[in-house]
Amino acid sequence: MSVSDPIADMLTKIRNGSMAKFDKVDVSTSKLKLEIVKILKNEGYIKNFKKVTVDGFPHIRVFLKYDTKANPIIHGLEKISKPGRRVYSGYEKMPRVYNGYGMLIVSTSSGVTTGRKAYERRVGGELICSVW
Numbered sequence: 001m002s003v004s005d006p007i008a009d010m011l012t013k014i015r016n017g018s019m020a021k022f023d024k025v026d027v028s029t030s031k032l033k034l035e036i037v038k039i040l041k042n043e044g045y046i047k048n049f050k051k052v053t054v055d056g057f058p059h060i061r062v063f064l065k066y067d068t069k070a071n072p073i074i075h076g077l078e079k080i081s082k083p084g085r086r087v088y089s090g091y092e093k094m095p096r097v098y099n100g101y102g103m104l105i106v107s108t109s110s111g112v113t114t115g116r117k118a119y120e121r122r123v124g125g126e127l128i129c130s131v132w
Helices: 006-019 031-042 117-122
Strands: 024-028 045-056 055-062 078-081 103-108 111-114 123-132
Touching: 006 024, 006 031, 006 055, 006 078, 006 123, 024 111, 031 045, 031 055, 031 111, 031 123, 103 117, 111 117
Parallel strands: none
Antiparallel strands: 024 055, 045 055, 078 123, 103 111, 103 123
């Protein structure tokens, strides 16, 4: 089955797996998805990830993270740019997610990064998603 927005599909798998309290979810791989998962790991939203092969196709296995009461660390994931409507922002007007409690993932000319780091580097770009 073809997917028109593979990034939104990945975010939905992570969100649904987290709400269903799965230990891990598998998503198909791409360079952009791998960068997004690396950011989620570095910011502490997921435990870990690794590249695996499922039925001869490369996948990213994402290990989800929960607190001591088995509540998911990821409360929400929201795709901002969509295939029909791309959203861009300069560093001066970079939005904040839940007044700084969340995180913004941005695709800039210097690579995929968080909104905070893009602001510090003074680069804007396409707003991919927000995580809280």
